[in-house]
Amino acid sequence: AQSVTQLDSQVPVFEEAPVELRCNYSSSVSVYLFWYVQYPNQGLQLLLKYLSGSTLVKGINGFEAEFNKSQTSFHLRKPSVHISDTAEYFCAVSGSLRGSYIPTFGRGTSLIVHP
């Protein structure tokens, strides 16, 4: 079985400050990793994903994430946040089990950017 743990349910930060949203996963097989953002009353939008290759992944809106296999982590970072980054962020893992890849999402981290 695979699982995703988002270590912080809420992260408050001031505008223009850096932020890191933490994600750890467990899986017995090789995985694909994703970060999605959900704005109020909207569906999820992909920020970035790791499939293979370079462990540092760059996404949209200035976000990046680093895949760390030994620590089974995929933390999301942004060097300088804006008010408009206030949203819910979900980490997800998709691992192969008997040939199928069923996505598993974390419970989400609410990023709150203060002026």
Place this chain on the structure above:
Amino acid sequence: DAGVTQSPTHLIKTRGQQVTLRCSPKSGHDTVSWYQQALGQGPQFIFQYYEEEERQRGNFPDRFSGHQFPNYSSELNVNALLLGDSALYLCASSLSWTGGETQYFGPGTRLLVL
């Protein structure tokens, strides 16, 4: 290009009733996945349809069923509704699915069961 659309946006039902939710995938996408997102939780995978067949299923009872039409649109049916079925139901589409494709999500249908 219209993205993923879902209907209706909101729905109120009573326990024991049945409900049908609809999804139109992004143009060109052939795979549709359905998720249940309870309040304050992440999305939970219900099932996935490809070529009009259910290809993968999460840990949901048989009360949850679906269908995919030749134009790739899809329906989610829930029978014998329980209070615990109250949630945001999300549809996501992708161009096939081997685990790493980007899924495009619709805005969801919010279901309230009284």
